[in-house]
Amino acid sequence: MTETDTGTPTGEHRACLALWAIPGLGPRTLDAVRAFAGGQLSRLASAPVRDWVSDVPVPAPVRQRLATVASLDDLASRVESACDAAGIRVAFAGTPAHPGRLVGLEDAPPLLFYRGEPGPPRRRLAMVGSRHPDQGFLPFARTFARQVAEAGVGVVSGAAEGVDRACHWGALDAAGETWAFLGSALDQLDPAQARLLPHFLARGGVFFSELPPGVRASTTTFPRRNRLIAGASDAVLVMRAGLESGSLYTADAARTQGRPVFALPGDVWQPAAAGCNALLADGRARACTSAEAICAVVGVHSGRAVPPGREGGWWEALSVEARGAYGLLDRVPRSFDEVLAQSPLSPAALTSALVELELSGLVVQHPGKRYEKV
Template identity: 70%
Template sequence: MADTFTHSQTPEQRATLALWAVPGLGPKTLEAVRAFAGGSLARLLGSPVSEWLADVPVTSQVRRRLGQVEALGPVADRVLERCAAVGMELAFAGERAFPELLAAAPDAPPVLFYKGHIGPPRRRLGMVGSRHPDQGFLPFARKFAREVADGGVGVVSGAAMGVDRACHYGALDAGGETWAFLGSALDELDEPQARMLPEFLDRGGVYFSELPPGVRASRQTFPRRNRLIAGASDAVLVLRAGKDSGALYTAEDGLALGRPVLALPGDVRNEAALGCNQLIRDGKAYACLHVEDVWKWVGARPVLAVPPGSGGGWEALSEEARGAYRLLERVPRTFDEVLAGCQLSPAALTGALVELELSGLVIQYPGKLYEKV
């Protein structure tokens, strides 16, 4: 397994991975090193580090760490072997599993480590808030996230206790897709995140981290992961935040990236909502009063499904459309998969799926993938 995993990378990706594993070397420094290497990090892969170490544009601290390495290739091998051993996947910028919006951010990492299944492109909302909101708020946050996901919008957050976790579970309650960006490597999860992982993956969630194996969470890593939540989202919603809440950093990151920022207003006497109220007062965030505000600002146009058997639009559907709907799930299925499960001809199934799309009961993604709303 390790050999297959290791040799699936291109020389450029292997060099990128090795350099990214050096503590203190961030996205901007990596690009400076790429320019030094003539636009291709792969040129450094086959040369001893000692041959180019003196001239490479890095800090003295990074230079000392690179000086402890003979060559980049073995470093990449060790990282890849560790990823394979713990079931961790990699996505480099430009690959399908790497969030397209995030890849366009100026401070995006060159590679992400992840666990879970990456679904098809969709609109996504960053949903963040306090670890310790006011009493009774978490059920509301979970319900609101479910409503967001019911509209086909993916939920992005940080898997922290409190509001973040409630939003993840709300999306999973709706059978939606949710992404968690963590402040540690995926093999260094804290105990609550490790306990949550199996259920999270089973229900369609994805864990992401920019940190290579072995890196534990710290005061530096948590603020940096906030930019990933904002960067991977079409908009950011702060549900609950006191004046010093870390969720406000995610809002600032969203503003810096030009993302719409929304905030849920709260009682002016509630200190737990002070940060949200100040964002709105200062013109940094739009007031979010209901889920339709989310759909507006992320650019989604959801048409909520009429549950089978509830009358209305469902009763007006053809028998073929109803049958096709029953075969679909809250995860995308290909046309051929649906066809194999029904007795319709390809032409009849095509008509049924078009009818379901027009009724707002089904979303079609590129590549003829169909998902029940």
């Protein structure tokens, strides 16, 4: 039986693991199956799949794949054996090793496969970029990431060639924590990722994937994993990106999730920076020019000034939406719905504004989405 971050998996967890291993069965379909099972997947675990597969609300291709399975218990055992053979563990949503910021996001996976030792909660920054940036940029990216990690911020990226990998190395140089979300299963690493893994395991890094053992990377899995890079982080920094860079998918995912997006500006004649410059020109990202500045954004810069005095430039640096949201809060926690009722913002815009305030250290979020001024 494969190891999870909470010990022996429950029957509910094993049923979830089995269903998650069925190709084409994503978070929304899993929710539909859970509702079909009366809110508990474990009710389906030991019953032969043939007894319920014709009635379960899943797409036809998923139904056909399910029909080849004897029982969810049997399939869970096969997945667990594959994980054990590859040294992979499973983190279910809400358990200690699962990235807490993913919980509650639309289309978030119910579990992640991982290798490494996730550390305690901390501020985390997604640092992403092109596989082929302009000449001389990779040493800069590595140094930038080292400075971020030295401040105690976790570095999140995708372990891809180029900027992603340079940022991971920068965090490892500082003995900081770094997470890599992969577009393949953890037993299907490419040669460069396989060489990187021992350094991660020895120096505080973690490899994550939502894909069960045996799944190779493809043109569809890479865009999907980008939402996890953004979702597991407090903010996203696009270091270098051309107009066709996959890093722009991560920026789009961050905006959808209400995560602040930043970009390093580049020379206008440099194609490798055209994507970053477009993000800035269109207002989809805010400019970042130093590690110190981005660390302050995620709340680890002890020298920043904060309201109520609103001294210095930090108040001016907030978006108009964040300033308005701050004015609706008090020293007594207020629910999201209470704030929304007094705000002219849409729910999505208010969520983004509150995240910005939280990351700037001006607001603290309590359980149940209750917000309080610091």
